[in-house]
Amino acid sequence: MKAPTLADVARRAGVSYATADRVVNARGGVADARADRVRQAIADLGYVRNVAAANLSQGRVYRFVFVIPTGTNAFFLHLRMILGAVAPRLRLEKTELRIEDVAAFDAPSLVAVLRSLSLSPPDGIALVGIDSPEVAAAVADLTAAGVAVVTLVSDMPDSARHAYVGIDNCSAGRTAARLMGLAHARGPGRVLPVLGSLTARDHRERLAGFRAVLAQDFPQIALLPEFEGRDRAELVEQALARLFDRGEALSGIYSFGAGNSGLARALSRFEGTGNRPVVIVHELTPRTREALGTGNFDVVIDQRPGAEIALALATMRQISDRLPAAPIRPIIPAIIFQDNMPDPEDSALLDAAGLDHTTAPHGRQGGLT
Amino acid sequence: MKAPTLADVARRAGVSYATADRVVNARGGVADARADRVRQAIADLGYVRNVAAANLSQGRVYRFVFVIPTGTNAFFLHLRMILGAVAPRLRLEKTELRIEDVAAFDAPSLVAVLRSLSLSPPDGIALVGIDSPEVAAAVADLTAAGVAVVTLVSDMPDSARHAYVGIDNCSAGRTAARLMGLAHARGPGRVLPVLGSLTARDHRERLAGFRAVLAQDFPQIALLPEFEGRDRAELVEQALARLFDRGEALSGIYSFGAGNSGLARALSRFEGTGNRPVVIVHELTPRTREALGTGNFDVVIDQRPGAEIALALATMRQISDRLPAAPIRPIIPAIIFQDNMPDPEDSALLDAAGLDHTTAPHGRQGGLT
DNA sequence: GCCAAAATGATTGACGTCTATCAATTCCAT
DNA sequence: ATGGAATTGATAGACGTCAATCATTTTGGC
Numbered sequence: 001m002k003a004p005t006l007a008d009v010a011r012r013a014g015v016s017y018a019t020a021d022r023v024v025n026a027r028g029g030v031a032d033a034r035a036d037r038v039r040q041a042i043a044d045l046g047y048v049r050n051v052a053a054a055n056l057s058q059g060r061v062y063r064f065v066f067v068i069p070t071g072t073n074a075f076f077l078h079l080r081m082i083l084g085a086v087a088p089r090l091r092l093e094k095t096e097l098r099i100e101d102v103a104a105f106d107a108p109s110l111v112a113v114l115r116s117l118s119l120s121p122p123d124g125i126a127l128v129g130i131d132s133p134e135v136a137a138a139v140a141d142l143t144a145a146g147v148a149v150v151t152l153v154s155d156m157p158d159s160a161r162h163a164y165v166g167i168d169n170c171s172a173g174r175t176a177a178r179l180m181g182l183a184h185a186r187g188p189g190r191v192l193p194v195l196g197s198l199t200a201r202d203h204r205e206r207l208a209g210f211r212a213v214l215a216q217d218f219p220q221i222a223l224l225p226e227f228e229g230r231d232r233a234e235l236v237e238q239a240l241a242r243l244f245d246r247g248e249a250l251s252g253i254y255s256f257g258a259g260n261s262g263l264a265r266a267l268s269r270f271e272g273t274g275n276r277p278v279v280i281v282h283e284l285t286p287r288t289r290e291a292l293g294t295g296n297f298d299v300v301i302d303q304r305p306g307a308e309i310a311l312a313l314a315t316m317r318q319i320s321d322r323l324p325a326a327p328i329r330p331i332i333p334a335i336i337f338q339d340n341m342p343d344p345e346d347s348a349l350l351d352a353a354g355l356d357h358t359t360a361p362h363g364r365q366g367g368l369t
Numbered sequence: 370m371k372a373p374t375l376a377d378v379a380r381r382a383g384v385s386y387a388t389a390d391r392v393v394n395a396r397g398g399v400a401d402a403r404a405d406r407v408r409q410a411i412a413d414l415g416y417v418r419n420v421a422a423a424n425l426s427q428g429r430v431y432r433f434v435f436v437i438p439t440g441t442n443a444f445f446l447h448l449r450m451i452l453g454a455v456a457p458r459l460r461l462e463k464t465e466l467r468i469e470d471v472a473a474f475d476a477p478s479l480v481a482v483l484r485s486l487s488l489s490p491p492d493g494i495a496l497v498g499i500d501s502p503e504v505a506a507a508v509a510d511l512t513a514a515g516v517a518v519v520t521l522v523s524d525m526p527d528s529a530r531h532a533y534v535g536i537d538n539c540s541a542g543r544t545a546a547r548l549m550g551l552a553h554a555r556g557p558g559r560v561l562p563v564l565g566s567l568t569a570r571d572h573r574e575r576l577a578g579f580r581a582v583l584a585q586d587f588p589q590i591a592l593l594p595e596f597e598g599r600d601r602a603e604l605v606e607q608a609l610a611r612l613f614d615r616g617e618a619l620s621g622i623y624s625f626g627a628g629n630s631g632l633a634r635a636l637s638r639f640e641g642t643g644n645r646p647v648v649i650v651h652e653l654t655p656r657t658r659e660a661l662g663t664g665n666f667d668v669v670i671d672q673r674p675g676a677e678i679a680l681a682l683a684t685m686r687q688i689s690d691r692l693p694a695a696p697i698r699p700i701i702p703a704i705i706f707q708d709n710m711p712d713p714e715d716s717a718l719l720d721a722a723g724l725d726h727t728t729a730p731h732g733r734q735g736g737l738t
Numbered sequence: 739g740c741c742a743a744a745a746t747g748a749t750t751g752a753c754g755t756c757t758a759t760c761a762a763t764t765c766c767a768t
Numbered sequence: 769a770t771g772g773a774a775t776t777g778a779t780a781g782a783c784g785t786c787a788a789t790c791a792t793t794t795t796g797g798c
Contacts, residue, residue, distance in 0.1 A: 053754035174708035339543035422784035
């Protein structure tokens with residue numbers, strides 16, 4: 001009752017091992033009729049090639065590249081730190097990680113990096129999606145060349161990327177609105193959305209989800225026009241300071257871009273007064289962690305970069321292994337209060353749940369031993 | 370620059386391959402001095418045995434057993450469904466899953482199952498912890514026999530189990546309290562805790578966390594004595610009905626046992642009145658999902674059984690592989706509103722983040738290629 | 739110094755796959 | 769029919785480990 005090998009397939013198809021091998025490894029030079037018989041035998045026996053044996057024989061090393069924006073954005077710095085921390089261990093698993101820098105929000109720069117990568121293509125590339133036809137074209141070239149391409153954090157649904165690894169940003173925005181509504185259970189309020197840039201798809205989606213739920217379920221909350229902070233802390237701080245100086249009575253802030261240290265500074269004037277607005281932000285960073293702890297922020301929605309990296313790696317490996325694609329589901333964000341902050345040193349680690357094994361099954365085939 | 374093999378170790382230690390093999394596989398018959406030289410060579414070279422090659426040569430199959438309580442508890446039914454769904458795919462990875470039934474909350478029954486399993490010990494066992502010296506003794510025997518033992522959902526910190534796979538229940542209770550407090554931002558209230566049984570460690574921890582945060586940060590909320598529903602829906606429904614009939618003005622309910630369908634029925638009397646208490650429950654099930662959708666519950670704290678199973682499998686595999694133990698971190702629960710419910714059919718699947726690769730690294734060794 | 743026991747070395751076949759080479763067969767166009 | 773091309777078969781070595789066997793050396797007790 002053990003798993004069939006390629007030799008079994010060859011025997012069943014009535015061909016030699018060499019011919020069966022030519023078919024499964026697409027080496028060419030096999031007549032159609034024979035190739036069909038081999039494929040039929042594979043289907044009949046349910047043959048799945050033994051990736052471990054294959055990799056052993058080839059001495060295969062996976063080469064994966066993460067293309068990460070540069071700059072002071074705390075989230076991406078965190079992503080880099082995790083990648084650095086897991087790289088040594090991954091080497092034991094014959095996986096080499098490389099980080100390529102790219103300017104943030106800069107399509108031409110991203111295209112240049114992708115083009116340069118295609119000179120000696122790695123096995124897989126993870127990149128933060130940007131809405132741009134040129135980037136989409138570069139991605140298409142890479143996938144055509146057999147590179148596994150996944151989008152990280154922000155998707156490019158209209159490109160040829162194999163999968164998106166990240167949270168459902170619309171759902172995250174809706175969740176933020178629900179939390180905001182919960183905190184306004186017994187009264188009206190005025191809420192300000194602060195974002196990085198409307199050119200980023202993930203930010204657009206969060207805003208749309210936030211708006212939709214507020215409009216539908218919380219008519220007592222007035223939504224102010226969003227402020228575009230361009231991920232720059234000082235801009236955020238200034239804008240809020242001006243608002244507060246004008247005497248604007250804010251009951252809530254939803255900040256879903258970077259630059260939250262500016263937000264924290266602007267809020268310091270409320271310390272001890274007890275009438276600080278409700279503050280919901282994205283991404284657990286040293287700053288937001290601190291603000292949660294001191295009670296200056298209420299909620300952090302974290303996209304769990306460790307889980308994202310783990311899933312990205314597993315996805316790229318699976319594509320490289322030519323395994324039947326398992327459905328990739330979005331990362332479920334963590335909703336964090338001062339009471340359930342994960343251990344800071346743990347957040348440098350990959351998130352639990354192995355992907356070889358944590359691969360989702362195809363359907364409802366059911367049946368235990 | 371490739372990874373050292375056992376042949377390299379033998380050469381470095383100045384012994385034959387056979388001797389080195391005797392050491393790493395604990396076959397005995399090696400003089401201490403020589404064994405030490407081999408171990409030194411292993412340390413010097415950083416040798417890590419190639420598990421894939423080893424398994425290939427042995428035709429190894431992992432045998433893992435999940436000991437799951439019987440009964441109508443929706444959460445455990447869900448766990449069983451996930452296990453059934455992933456079993457076929459795991460077989461491709463040379464992993465055989467088996468479920469053993471055990472009566473819920475019943476230490477003698479659990480001991481009997483564990484004893485029977487030790488007759489032909491599997492490679493790993495995952496079980497729901499019960500506070501009991503007899504169970505702890507049975508676990509100790511199993512680990513001594515070389516079985517990888519992990520506790521699932523509820524821990525047994527004083528036993529010899531290798532790891533706990535589940536959420537931090539104290540933190541979950543604190544989170545629930547924070548959410549409850551957020552919803553009471555502008556006024557006092559009376560909150561009722563509903564639990565399954567105080568004999569279950571996970572329930573005790575949730576209650577303790579919930580109490581602590583309410584007492585510390587939300588003095589305006591009065592905490593009623595907890596109700597023990599014994600995971601039985603009809604008991605929960607009756608108790609609440611009596612309470613409401615008496616005119617008790619509840620502003621919040623935190624239910625962290627099973628039997629939430631009874632809670633939903635008891636709450637139906639508030640439909641359309643707009644003054645239903647804030648309801649926070651545990652575990653995403655068909656019932657709680659429905660109640661979230663209709664607006665009868667506000668928040669579900671889900672321990673993500675798919676992620677738990679994935680992590681349990683990865684952990685057992687890692688122990689079986691005699692790999693350096695990576696720290697096991699708690700599962701981060703999902704906080705779910707009507708706005709961010711995961712796709713129902715997805716919840717039958719394992720959670721993302723492969724564990725071979727999603728294994729956490731040891732420390733801060735750092736350094737990319 | 740002798741003998742048994744213990745320790746060590748040397749080697750082989752298996753696991754399933756990939757790559758490569760060479761020989762043998764079939765096909766097709768002329 | 770004949771030659772060249774395309775197809776097919778047979779086989780070997782490599783990957784790193786494990787299990788097993790048998791031969792050889794060393795050790796320790798007397």
